[in-house]
Amino acid sequence: MKLFDIFPTVSFFILALIITGQSIFLKKKGVPIRSKAKKSAFSKYILYPTFVLILILLISELLKPAFQISLFILPDWLSNNLVESKFFQMSGVLLITVSLLFMGFTLCNFKTSLRFGMDSYNLGKLITTGVFSISRNPFFVSIELYFLGIALFFSNAFFISIALLTIVSIHFFILKEEKFLLKNYGEEYKRYMKKVRKYF
Numbered sequence: 001m002k003l004f005d006i007f008p009t010v011s012f013f014i015l016a017l018i019i020t021g022q023s024i025f026l027k028k029k030g031v032p033i034r035s036k037a038k039k040s041a042f043s044k045y046i047l048y049p050t051f052v053l054i055l056i057l058l059i060s061e062l063l064k065p066a067f068q069i070s071l072f073i074l075p076d077w078l079s080n081n082l083v084e085s086k087f088f089q090m091s092g093v094l095l096i097t098v099s100l101l102f103m104g105f106t107l108c109n110f111k112t113s114l115r116f117g118m119d120s121y122n123l124g125k126l127i128t129t130g131v132f133s134i135s136r137n138p139f140f141v142s143i144e145l146y147f148l149g150i151a152l153f154f155s156n157a158f159f160i161s162i163a164l165l166t167i168v169s170i171h172f173f174i175l176k177e178e179k180f181l182l183k184n185y186g187e188e189y190k191r192y193m194k195k196v197r198k199y200f
Contacts, residue, residue, distance in 0.1 A: 004089075008153055009066040011096045012059070015103065015146060022107045026114060031124075035117025054162070061158060062150075078158040085155065092153030099145035105131045106138040118180045126185050128192050136196050140170045174198065 026033050060073050072079070107114065109131050113124025131138040144167050151163035181189045 004093075006066040007093060008096070008150055009062045011100060011146075012062050012150075014100055018100070018103055018107060022110075022114060023116075026112060029112065031112045031114075032122055033114050033116055035115070035119035035122065037117060037119050054165075057158070058162060061154075074158055078161075079156055081155050082157065082160075083155045088152045088155050092149045092151070095145055095149030095152060097149075099142045099149060102131065102138060102145065103142035106142055109138075118177060120180075120184055123184055126181075126188055126192065128196070133196060135200055136192065136198055137174055140174060141199055144170060 023033055057073060060069075061079060063069055064079075109127060109129065110124075111127070113127050115122060115124055135141050144163075147159075147163040147166045151159045153159075178193075185192075
């Protein structure tokens with residue numbers, strides 16, 4: 001087992017650990033980070049099960065090269081590398097590393113304002129300093145950079161599709177979230193929008 005082969009797997013668990021660790025830390029401080037708003041039937045019965053299925057496939061594909069697992073869930077045309085390129089792989093490693101560092105800085109800058117979901121009754125302070133002074137959505141930018149890095153590293157149809165799906169779904173979520181933020185933070189968020197770009 002080579003360090004290079006296990007890097008994507010280790011990086012995924014580091015990403016999960018960073019987010020989970022911050023969530024647990026805030027929970028222990030008594031900060032409610034999850035929305036208590038009622039979930040729609042679409043979210044409950046379609047969106048979440050689809051997300052869980054994709055997550056299982058994602059983890060299984062990350063574990064395969066790391067532990068030389070021969071169990072194949074996806075067909076070859078999805079999981080075989082389209083390009084064998086050390087340059088792409090090294091670019092992927094660089095992008096993944098940058099994304100993890102960016103995520104770490106983002107969560108530090110969030111302080112106690114981190115929230116998952118949109119809930120008007122559970123608002124944190126609007127953060128506009130630190131990494132939030134260069135991007136209005138550094139959390140999502142970190143996720144996008146991460147999956148772009150993974151797609152470059154593996155260069156197969158499955159991970160390229162995951163990266164594209166991530167970018168598109170995050171974009172539409174941000175548009176929805178911006179309406180929520182404008183409604184709840186009003187002029188403060190409008191001024192922030194004029195100063196800082198959506199992504200970079």
